[in-house]
Amino acid sequence: MSSDAPLILGFDTSAPHCAAALLRGTEILIQHQEDMARGQAERLMPLLEETLAEGGATWADLDAVAVGIGPGNFTGIRISVSAARGLALGLGVPAIGVSSLEAQAFGTAGVVVSSLDARREGLYVQVFGTLTGSQPGHCTLDTLPSDIPAGTEPTCLGHRANEIAALCAGTVATARYPVAEAISRVAATRLGRIDVPPPAPLYLREADAAPSRDTPPALLDD
Template sequence: MPSEALVLGFDTSAAHCAAALLSGERLLAARAEEMGRGQAERLIPLIEEVLAEAGHGWAELSRIGCGTGPGNFTGIRISVAAARGLALSLGIPAVGVTTFEAIRLADPEALAAVPAPRGQVYLARPGAAPELVAAEDAGDARFPPPPAEMARAIAAVAARSAADTPPAPLYLRAADAAPPRDAPPEIIDDL
């Protein structure tokens, strides 16, 4: 009987770094660490630990799933860049999975919510675009699972996906950082 495809899922869209490895529907290994910063330095070593725990290597992966948000601007960029780079170097597809898709893995009709700044949440009704609402208006919405479970859900959604476009961040609002006020430096060409 042929072995089932190995699918890696990971997420850095919030204050965590998480990865999970699936063989078909079976979870082989998962790890998550709470962290406010440092995900860029920790993600690849964490993935290597998950692969080693499961007794597999990079070359055995069939597909990658990464969390695309909404969430932390820099965290999302870390996850997407890592997935694109790994997919290119390994010659396998990478799939972007939104937090809403991961939440809806168990219940496709769930009202999905993701915490947002300033006492608000991003709320996504099935078939509708996400909207920003006050947290108290979220009602009985489902919020993201713990980080290790989130990584598992991302891998499961990626395994079922037919997507063939590289993952891209899901930004629902502009970044908090403001562009610089100073004029850019003048570049002098002495050649």
Template sequence: MPPKPSVLAFDTSAAHCAAALLSGDQVTTRVDAMAKGQAEHLMPMLEEMLHAAGLDWADLDAIGVGIGPGNFTGIRIAVSAARGLALGLGKPAIGVNGFDARAFQEALPYSATIPAPRDQSYVQTFTDQGASAPEQTESPAGPQKPAADLIAAVAQIAAARLGTDTGRPAPLYIRSADAAPPRDPAPTILP
């Protein structure tokens, strides 16, 4: 692992496209608010960030990605982009969940909360002994850290995990999707 790795991290699990470029000790962040269209917006945004820093894809040591919890489709956009980039670049993709990003550099014990649908929240508590299992609660999430701080934490955590066996990034879902199969019968296919 390089002493000061270059890591490009991104997250689309909320109503934004967020990215951070960690290069040496410098972290540059960008958060573009958007309710939809993240899939089309993400790659040009990442290209712009690299170009502004005078870097190319080959200069990266790793890809960091926010794996949720959050918007079902948004999580899948970021995770699939990270896996594709890792495969194409031959670089590791490192998933970082939203709880770890929120708890980054916080004093323990710390309860990380993430807004959930229907005015509820997802909660995970961190102590000196480790972390509890994430769960969904009936209470709304409290004050949230800015998205720029969270994506910077994803980049820094990914850099710290570089060189360890993290496996491929995979979405973190606390509950199943709201989507339901159609009630109408499938059409008959004629021979």
């Protein structure tokens, strides 16, 4: 892979993990994913620095940063989104937000039903690969999106995929890429576009009553 190919640092803390990947063109140079229920705020920047160092790069080499915007853990999303916006401002590079649902579906052909755990029997669901497109939503197994095309045998990925597949006559598969790699690859398809807004948290339900022990940093305004 040419050293002139765009270099993208992607990361995500929208779930109980801290994940990062370094993408050069179409090649993943290095990636890490550490499971953790809390502590992402303290771990994220050291992990990004380690990822850059192991990939033989520095902050100044980056052409963009890519970040998971959720849906998922409210505090975790704010941690990574605010970090991405701060890095973009400091480095003078674009920050590109990618939803967790899109990252999970990326690289899977045909109609895809991507689902994530929203807790309390809830699901975050989005349908990809249809002509009309679909918006992400919060639902249950009893209230799945009505825009899953009949007769398409969609591929179902993620939380409770087996049950969703049974309800919509689909098949079950696993995500093609780890989350940080997928975020980086989706961002690469958007690099250079002028219609990409700054990343912002994607919240699809109200926050739980009990606050997280991690205090999220404030989001930076452009």
